[in-house]
Amino acid sequence: MSKETIGRRRWIPRWKVKSNSLFHRIRVPRTKRALLRFEGRYNPKTLQRELILRDKKPIFWVIGLTALATIPIVIGQQLVFSIFGSICFFAAINVLWTLIIGTAGLQSFASLATVGVGAYAATYLSVTYDIAWPIMLVVGTFFGALMGFIISIPARRLDGLYYALLTIGISEFCRNYITQSESLGGQFNGALFGANRIVSEEAIQTTTGQTIAYLTSFVVLLVTLAVFRLVSGGKIGILLRTAQSSKEDESFASAIGIDFQRARLLVFLIASSALGFVGAFYATNQGGASLSLFSLDQMLLLLAMIVIGGLGKAEGAVVGTVIVVFLNQWFTSWGPWRIVLVGVLMLASVLYTRNGLFGLRQQLIEIRERRKALSRATRTTRYGAFLPEQGPEIADKGVIAEREFERSVRDQLREWVTPELIEEHRLSPLGQHSDHLERILNYFRKQPISNKYVVYCEEAFKAYRVVALSGIPGVPPRSVDDKTYSNLDEAYHAVFLRRINDLKSQH
Amino acid sequence: MIELLASALVLASMYGLVAVGISLTWSSVGMLNLAQGFVFTFGGYVAYLFAQYMSKNFSIRDGVILSLGVVLLGMLGSAVAGLIVGGLAFLPLHDRLNFPVRGLIATLAISIIGTQMFMLMFGPQSKPLPQIFGIKRLKMGEFSIAYGQIGTIVVATVVLLIVTLWMRNSRRGLQMRAMMMNPLGANMVGVSVRTTGMIALALSGALSGLASVLLGQIFFVSPTSGVQPLIVGLIISLAGGLGSMPGTVAAAVLLGLAEAVTARYTEQSFVPFVQFALVVAILTFRPRGLGGVLEDVRE
Numbered sequence: 001m002s003k004e005t006i007g008r009r010r011w012i013p014r015w016k017v018k019s020n021s022l023f024h025r026i027r028v029p030r031t032k033r034a035l036l037r038f039e040g041r042y043n044p045k046t047l048q049r050e051l052i053l054r055d056k057k058p059i060f061w062v063i064g065l066t067a068l069a070t071i072p073i074v075i076g077q078q079l080v081f082s083i084f085g086s087i088c089f090f091a092a093i094n095v096l097w098t099l100i101i102g103t104a105g106l107q108s109f110a111s112l113a114t115v116g117v118g119a120y121a122a123t124y125l126s127v128t129y130d131i132a133w134p135i136m137l138v139v140g141t142f143f144g145a146l147m148g149f150i151i152s153i154p155a156r157r158l159d160g161l162y163y164a165l166l167t168i169g170i171s172e173f174c175r176n177y178i179t180q181s182e183s184l185g186g187q188f189n190g191a192l193f194g195a196n197r198i199v200s201e202e203a204i205q206t207t208t209g210q211t212i213a214y215l216t217s218f219v220v221l222l223v224t225l226a227v228f229r230l231v232s233g234g235k236i237g238i239l240l241r242t243a244q245s246s247k248e249d250e251s252f253a254s255a256i257g258i259d260f261q262r263a264r265l266l267v268f269l270i271a272s273s274a275l276g277f278v279g280a281f282y283a284t285n286q287g288g289a290s291l292s293l294f295s296l297d298q299m300l301l302l303l304a305m306i307v308i309g310g311l312g313k314a315e316g317a318v319v320g321t322v323i324v325v326f327l328n329q330w331f332t333s334w335g336p337w338r339i340v341l342v343g344v345l346m347l348a349s350v351l352y353t354r355n356g357l358f359g360l361r362q363q364l365i366e367i368r369e370r371r372k373a374l375s376r377a378t379r380t381t382r383y384g385a386f387l388p389e390q391g392p393e394i395a396d397k398g399v400i401a402e403r404e405f406e407r408s409v410r411d412q413l414r415e416w417v418t419p420e421l422i423e424e425h426r427l428s429p430l431g432q433h434s435d436h437l438e439r440i441l442n443y444f445r446k447q448p449i450s451n452k453y454v455v456y457c458e459e460a461f462k463a464y465r466v467v468a469l470s471g472i473p474g475v476p477p478r479s480v481d482d483k484t485y486s487n488l489d490e491a492y493h494a495v496f497l498r499r500i501n502d503l504k505s506q507h
Numbered sequence: 508m509i510e511l512l513a514s515a516l517v518l519a520s521m522y523g524l525v526a527v528g529i530s531l532t533w534s535s536v537g538m539l540n541l542a543q544g545f546v547f548t549f550g551g552y553v554a555y556l557f558a559q560y561m562s563k564n565f566s567i568r569d570g571v572i573l574s575l576g577v578v579l580l581g582m583l584g585s586a587v588a589g590l591i592v593g594g595l596a597f598l599p600l601h602d603r604l605n606f607p608v609r610g611l612i613a614t615l616a617i618s619i620i621g622t623q624m625f626m627l628m629f630g631p632q633s634k635p636l637p638q639i640f641g642i643k644r645l646k647m648g649e650f651s652i653a654y655g656q657i658g659t660i661v662v663a664t665v666v667l668l669i670v671t672l673w674m675r676n677s678r679r680g681l682q683m684r685a686m687m688m689n690p691l692g693a694n695m696v697g698v699s700v701r702t703t704g705m706i707a708l709a710l711s712g713a714l715s716g717l718a719s720v721l722l723g724q725i726f727f728v729s730p731t732s733g734v735q736p737l738i739v740g741l742i743i744s745l746a747g748g749l750g751s752m753p754g755t756v757a758a759a760v761l762l763g764l765a766e767a768v769t770a771r772y773t774e775q776s777f778v779p780f781v782q783f784a785l786v787v788a789i790l791t792f793r794p795r796g797l798g799g800v801l802e803d804v805r806e
Contacts, residue, residue, distance in 0.1 A: 154787070157794045161539050161607070165745045166790065169783055172738060176779045296734065300619055307612050336623040343620035350613045351599055 013053040022049050061315070068322075069218050073211055081210045083329045085285070087322055088217040092224040092278045094306050094317035096271045102312030103232045104267040105244055107160060110151050110167035112302060113174045114272050116293035117147040118279025120184055123289045126195035133196050133284040137277060144276015148269045155268070156261060168296075175294035193288030201287065213285060220281050221318075227274050228314050231267055239263050301328070304346045310356030319357060410503060413440050417500055429492035444499045453498050455491040458484065464491035466498060511767055513656045519756075519763030520663030524718035525740035526747065526755045527667065528711030534687040534750030535707040536597055538610035543715055543740065544733025545621035546588040550716030551728035552625065553584025555634045574639035578662075581720035582713040589712020592617055593705045601704065618733075625730035633727035636720065659721045666717060670710070671752060683707055687750055715740075742782070746789045747797050754798020761785065 022040040027033060037055040042048070072084040097111040118140035126136050154166055178184045184192055198216055203209035231237055243253035243260035253260045283289050292298050301324060309320025324342055331338045349356050354363050394400055416436040424437055433441065450471025455464050456479075464485045467477040480498070485491040525543065532540040540546075554577045561573055596613035600606055640658035674680035682703050685693040694700050718736065719728070726732060739762075747758030762782055769781045789797060 154790070158790065161611070161749075162745060162790070162794070165741050166787075168738065169742055169786065173779060173783050296738075300615060303612070303615065304619070311608075336626045340620050340623045340627075343616045343623065346616035346619070347595065347613055350609050350616065351595075354604065 013056070015051045017049050017051050019049055022051070057315070064318070065222070068221075069215070072214055076207055076211075078210065081214050083325065085214055085217050086329060087325045088214075088221040089278070089282060089285075090302060090305065090325055091318045091321040092217075092221045093275065094302060094309075094321050095221075095224045095228050095314050096274050096278070097302070098306060098312060098314060098317045099228050099231060099271045100268055101306075103237055103240055104264045104271070105240065106155055106264060106268055107164040108151060108155075108167045108268070109164055109299060109303075110147075110170045111271075111275055112299045113167075113171040113294055114144050114147045114151070114275040115279035115282065116174060116289065118144040118276030119283040119289035119293055120178065120192060120279075121276075122280035122283040123192050123195040124184060126283070127192070131196070133198050136196065136284055137280045140280020140283065141273050141277040144279060145269060145273040147276065148272020151272070152265050152268050155265065171294055171296070171299065175291060178291060178294065191288065191290045193286075195283045195288050197287050198284050217281070217285060220278060224274055224278065225314060225318075227270065231270055232314075236263050236267060240267065301342070304342050306356075308342075308345050308349050308356055310353075310358035310360075312355070313358050316356050316358040409443065410506065413443055414503060416440060417504065422497070422500070425496050426493050429489050429496065440500075440503075441496075444496075453480065453495045455488070455495060462486065464488060466491065466494050510652065511771055513652050513660070514770075515764040515767035516660045516760070517656050517763075518766050519760040520660050520667075521718050521722050521736070522739055522743050522763055523667060523756050523759035524663055524714045524721075525736045526743035526759055527670070527752060528714040528718075529737075529740050530744040530747065530749055530752065530755045531683075531707055531714075532711045533744070535683050536593075536601070536610075536704045537607060537690060538597060538601075538614065539607070539741075540592065540614050540708070540711070541611060541737065541741075542592045542596070542614040542617040542621065543711070544737035545618045546585050546592060546712045547715045547719045547733040547736055548625060548728065548730065549588035549621070550581040550583075550585030550712070551636070551719040551723050551732065552629065552634070553716075554578075554581035554720050554723065555636055555728050558637050573637055577637060577639055578717065578720050581723075582716040585712040585714075585716025585719060586709040587712070588716075589708040589710075590705060592712075593708040597704050597708060598701060601700065622730050622733075629730065631730060633729040633732070635727050636723035638724060639720070640724075655724055659724075662717070662721065666714070667756065670714070674752070679703070679706060739782075742786050745796060746786045748793075748795050751796065751798030754796055757797050758789070 017040070025034040025038065026036075028035065036053060036058055039052045039054050041050065041052065043050050068084065068087070072080045093111060093115055097108075100106055100108050100111060121143035122136040122140040125131055125139055126133075131139070151167060151170060155163055158166060197204070199209045199213045204213060239253075239258050240260060240263050242256075242258055243250045250260060279289075279293070282293075305320040305324040306317055307320070308323055309318070310316030323345070327338050327342055334341075353360050417440070421434070421437050421440075424434060448471070449469055452469045452471075453466055454469055454477070456467040456477065457464055464487070465483065466480050468480050469477045483494070485494060525547065529540060529543055532538065532543075557576055557580045558573065561576070592614060595617055596610050600609050600613060603609065638655065640653075640655045674683060682693065682698045683706070685696070685698055686700065686703050686707075690700060693703075715736070719733075722732075722736065743758045743762055744755055746762070747755035762785060765781050765785050766778050769778050
């Protein structure tokens with residue numbers, strides 16, 4: 001395997017800087033947090049001062065969110081507005097759901113139902129008492145928190161899949177309740193409309209109204225992302241990450257004094273309130289609520305978004321939502337095939353990736369590391385330079401490089417050794433030679449003195465022998481064989497043949 | 508009273524067949540099969556195609572051969588669907604990291620794809636299945652019970668009994684029970700996890716295929732007809748304790764009875780609430796379900 005196929009080093013953005021700005025950071029006011037995670041250092045090779053950007057994510061976030069905010073406004077069509085509005089709405093739900101599944105580690109499937117509860121409560125109160133939209137948002141948040149509290153009661157006793165099944169049951173229960181209830185629009189198949197809107201029904205027909213309506217939903221997405229960042233990146237998120245992956249971790253967390261159950265429920269309550277807020281926003285945006293908020297199909301579609309993007313990451317939730325909503329609403333002419341495609345994407349991301357689209361990078365890095373290690377192992381066992389486990393122990397990497405170089409030189413010289421070349425040397429051991437023979441002889445000349453073959457003169461012009469030098473002062477050379485040669489040229493050629501033999505056997 | 512009991516037992520046998528299948532898959536394979544609805548519908552459609560074929564080519568619209576063929580092909584079709592699910596979700600994933608969650612998502616994806624494929628192939632309309640037990644009613648004094656009800660109860664009971672005995676006495680059953688208790692240990696003493704898992708998936712498929720054919724008598728077959736049995740089956744296997752056959756059957760009977768009584772004495776619309784309250788009550792007092800002891804062993 002040649003070096004090209006192994007891959008290059010990962011690219012890290014770096015800047016040369018003046019000395020006084022090497023450790024200067026732009027920080028978030030009143031905190032120690034820097035806006036971008038720079039590392040100031042001296043380049044070990046060039047010894048120049050440089051800044052390295054260790055985390056490129058914030059830049060991609062800014063670019064992505066800016067694109068999300070501006071694309072529909074620039075295009076300005078109603079269909080694009082509705083698609084991007086759905087993207088913002090579902091992405092907001094998915095980000096909060098990620099908070100529940102990923103950070104809190106509770107496998108709740110009732111997130112959409114919480115949104116529905118918020119939406120129906122806000123709509124009902126708005127229809128009955130004609131409350132304004134800011135109060136609707138407050139009401140939705142309150143009912144979301146209430147719903148979260150109710151769902152969280154069994155979470156203390158049940159865990160894992162039992163809880164997942166129970167929450168699916170709760171969703172179905174809510175859906176049934178609304179179809180049965182007359183005051184919540186049961187007679188219209190669960191559709192309850194007539195709530196106060198942020199942008200009035202006449203204004204929503206104009207492009208300006210649509211722009212404002214879209215921007216409000218974008219702001220809601222930003223709010224949920226902020227909630228995610230504050231909870232998951234804050235103290236409570238760190239506490240919960242200790243108890244995240246297994247039962248042993250939970251025992252460990254409680255042993256060092258983390259009340260992870262309480263932290264979990266707190267995160268769950270916060271996320272549920274935010275979900276209620278999103279639901280109430282849906283009501284003020286659409287002017288009401290419909291039964292699709294509780295449907296199993298819609299929930300499966302949301303799950304597909306999270307899975308395709310990558311479970312447990314906010315960026316996964318957002319990008320997965322963009323992909324699935326775009327497929328689902330832009331290619332409406334494909335009919336059921338687009339849902340099949342979503343299913344196939346979901347299946348592929350489960351079968352081939354460890355954690356969706358955003359787990360792919362780590363997975364590829366690991367594959368590359370594995371291939372690197374493999375190729376290093378095959379190289380060293382074949383040429384016997386160094387064992388792979390010796391690599392890290394040798395501080396001077398130049399030694400390794402020199403060995404590698406010597407090996408490649410020997411490989412090249414070995415190819416040049418032919419019967420014609422040996423015949424050429426036999427005819428005239430001294431004097432002018434062909435290029436290949438000259439290079440081989442030069443290689444032999446610069447070999448270390450120990451074990452070097454030399455000609456030993458027993459009797460001048462009559463008897464010569466081949467011996468090997470010891471390399472140690474005072475220790476005589478050892479004889480290699482008992483052959484004697486009558487003239488000097490034959491002896492030179494015998495030495496040459498021995499060296500060629502060694503070159504061929506040495507790898 | 509007998510009518511009430513009969514309808515309760517009919518419901519219980521349908522639910523029981525699906526729930527035992529789900530429970531069996533979960534306990535032996537370690538994966539919650541949410542594609543059971545797809546498997547269910549697959550068998551129904553195979554049976555429907557068979558009935559269509561018979562009536563078109565041989566003009567057979569009822570009789571023993573048709574009934575037997577419908578039941579057997581329904582079971583066979585669902586068993587094949589179970590193997591498809593196994594091939595797509597179980598075989599490639601079972602030795603990977605985080606298998607329970609990934610398996611669950613994979614089966615969900617299969618279920619989404621399957622529903623849409625049915626929609627494309629057969630359209631959204633419901634398709635009728637032939638009445639395999641006839642449409643007559645058995646008169647007993649002032650009560651009368653449809654033959655279909657008796658047939659359903661008898662067939663379901665017999666099949667569940669056979670499966671229970673097979674699990675208890677056969678070598679495969681022994682292997683499956685070993686895998687339920689400790690998959691790693693079973694593997695170490697020479698039980699092939701892959702073969703046994705596929706057999707468990709085929710068996711649970713066949714059970715839900717039978718339920719599909721029996722339920723098709725009342726509700727017909729449609730692309731989404733698997734959703735309701737799946738949800739009820741999940742809830743029952745949860746209440747019965749995932750992995751416990753007696754617990755699952757008991758929960759099925761309990762919920763069937765609750766449904767029949769509620770529908771008889773109050774309104775049909777109260778049924779989900781009563782069922783839900785019952786399950787919550789069961790889980791509050793026994794968080795591992797009625798017969799559930801398995802979870803501790805599997806951990």
